Amino acid sequence: MDYPELLPGTLLRRYKRFLADVRLDDGREVVAHCPNTGSMRGVNVPGCRVWLSPSDNPKRKLAWTWELIELPQPDGRLAMASVQxxxxxxxxxxxxxxxxxxxxxxxxxxxxxxxxxxxxxxxxxxxxxxxxxxxxxxxxxxxxxxxxxxxxxxxxxxxxxxxxxxxxxxxxxxxxxxxxxxxxxxxxxxxxxxxxxxxxxxxxxxxxxxxxxxxxxxxxxxxxxxxxxxxxxxxxxxxxxxxxxxxxxxxx
The missing domain is CATH 3.40.1350.60 (Trna Endonuclease; Chain: A, domain 1)
Structure with a gap:
C-alpha cells in the first residue's frame, strides 16, 4: 500500500483519544487526527518523530492524520510503527x-x-x-x-x-x-x-x-x-x- 506524501514532525502530546499536537519540521504546530482509539501503550511517546498525511477535503475538521512514529530501540536503532x-x-x-x-x-x-x-x-x-x-x-x-x-x-x-x-x-x-x-x-x-x-x-x-x-x-x-x-x-x-x-x- 502506497502512502500519500507524508510530512515529518515531532509529537507534542496525544489527548482526548482522537487528537495529537505535532510540531512540523517547518515550525508550524498542528492538530492531527489520531486514528487509534486504544491505549497506544508504547507508541504514544512525546518527543519522537512522527509522520502525518495531509488532506484537502473541506468536509474534514482536521487536515492532518497521524500515520507513523519512530521509536528508539535498545540497540540505538529507530523502529517505525504504524499508529493508523x-x-x-x-x-x-x-x-x-x-x-x-x-x-x-x-x-x-x-x-x-x-x-x-x-x-x-x-x-x-x-x-x-x-x-x-x-x-x-x-x-x-x-x-x-x-x-x-x-x-x-x-x-x-x-x-x-x-x-x-x-x-x-x-x-x-x-x-x-x-x-x-x-x-x-x-x-x-x-x-x-x-x-x-x-x-x-x-x-x-x-x-x-x-x-x-x-x-x-x-x-x-x-x-x-x-x-x-x-x-x-x-x-x-x-x-x-x-x-x-x-x-x-x-x-x-
Missing part, C-alpha cells in the same frame, strides 16, 4: 489478493466484513471471508500489534479488549463447526520479532487465545515492512511471518 489502525485491514487485504500470506493462498474469492451467524447471539462480522470451490471457506480476523515491551517481544492487546475476546469466541465456534478460522496478527512495529498474548494487561484475552488455539483456530503473525525513499516512508506492506508464543508471559 484503519490501514491494517487494507494492508492484509492487499497481501491476501497477492498471495503473500503463505497459508492463505489459492482462494478464488475474498469478501470484506463477512457476517457470521452465531448460535444464540446476534450476527457478528469478521474482517475477511475467503472462498474457493476446492479449498472451501476460511474466515480471517485481523488484529494490529504495536506494543513492544522491554523484553523485546510484541504483545496483544495493549489494554483490556472485550471486543477482541468476542472475536475469538466467534472464531472458536466456526472452527468447531468445521470451518477454517484464522486470527492474523498484523505486526505494525519494525522492532517486534515475535508475538505473545498480553496476559499482564488482559488475562481473560490471553486465556481465550490459548483456548482458541487448542480448539482449532489458526493463529498467525506477519510483520509490516515499510519502504522508504531516503528517510521518508512511501509504502507499507505485509512481509515475513513471525512466531507466536502463546505461553510467553511478560513480567515487568
Amino acid at each position: 489502525t484503519g490501514r491494517a485491514n487494507r494492508i492484509v487485504e492487499e497481501a491476501l489478493r497477492a498471495d503473500r500470506v503463505p497459508s492463505l493462498t489459492g482462494y478464488a474469492e475474498l469478501r470484506r466484513e463477512a457476517p457470521v451467524a452465531c448460535a444464540g447471539e446476534k450476527a457478528s462480522r469478521l474482517d475477511f471471508r475467503l472462498d474457493d470451490p476446492e479449498r472451501g471457506t476460511a474466515f480471517v480476523e485481523v488484529k494490529q500489534v504495536t506494543l513492544r515491551e522491554p523484553d523485546g517481544h510484541g504483545y496483544f492487546p495493549d489494554a483490556v479488549s472485550e471486543r477482541g475476546r468476542k472475536h475469538l469466541e466467534v472464531l472458536m465456534d466456526l472452527a468447531e463447526a468445521g470451518q477454517r478460522a484464522v486470527l492474523l496478527f498484523c505486526v505494525a512495529h519494525e522492532g517486534i520479532d515475535a508475538v505473545a498474548p498480553a496476559e499482564h494487561l488482559d488475562p481473560a484475552y490471553a486465556r481465550a487465545l490459548r483456548e482458541a488455539a487448542t480448539r482449532g483456530v489458526e493463529v498467525l503473525a506477519q510483520r509490516c515492512e515499510i519502504r522508504r525513499e531516503g528517510k521518508r516512508p512511501v509504502a507499507i506492506h505485509l512481509g515475513e511471518g513471525l512466531p507466536v508464543d502463546l505461553e510467553r508471559r511478560f513480567t515487568a
Whole structure:
C-alpha cells in the first residue's frame, strides 16, 4: 500500500483519544487526527518523530492524520510503527489478493466484513471471508500489534479488549463447526520479532487465545515492512511471518 506524501514532525502530546499536537519540521504546530482509539501503550511517546498525511477535503475538521512514529530501540536503532489502525485491514487485504500470506493462498474469492451467524447471539462480522470451490471457506480476523515491551517481544492487546475476546469466541465456534478460522496478527512495529498474548494487561484475552488455539483456530503473525525513499516512508506492506508464543508471559 502506497502512502500519500507524508510530512515529518515531532509529537507534542496525544489527548482526548482522537487528537495529537505535532510540531512540523517547518515550525508550524498542528492538530492531527489520531486514528487509534486504544491505549497506544508504547507508541504514544512525546518527543519522537512522527509522520502525518495531509488532506484537502473541506468536509474534514482536521487536515492532518497521524500515520507513523519512530521509536528508539535498545540497540540505538529507530523502529517505525504504524499508529493508523484503519490501514491494517487494507494492508492484509492487499497481501491476501497477492498471495503473500503463505497459508492463505489459492482462494478464488475474498469478501470484506463477512457476517457470521452465531448460535444464540446476534450476527457478528469478521474482517475477511475467503472462498474457493476446492479449498472451501476460511474466515480471517485481523488484529494490529504495536506494543513492544522491554523484553523485546510484541504483545496483544495493549489494554483490556472485550471486543477482541468476542472475536475469538466467534472464531472458536466456526472452527468447531468445521470451518477454517484464522486470527492474523498484523505486526505494525519494525522492532517486534515475535508475538505473545498480553496476559499482564488482559488475562481473560490471553486465556481465550490459548483456548482458541487448542480448539482449532489458526493463529498467525506477519510483520509490516515499510519502504522508504531516503528517510521518508512511501509504502507499507505485509512481509515475513513471525512466531507466536502463546505461553510467553511478560513480567515487568
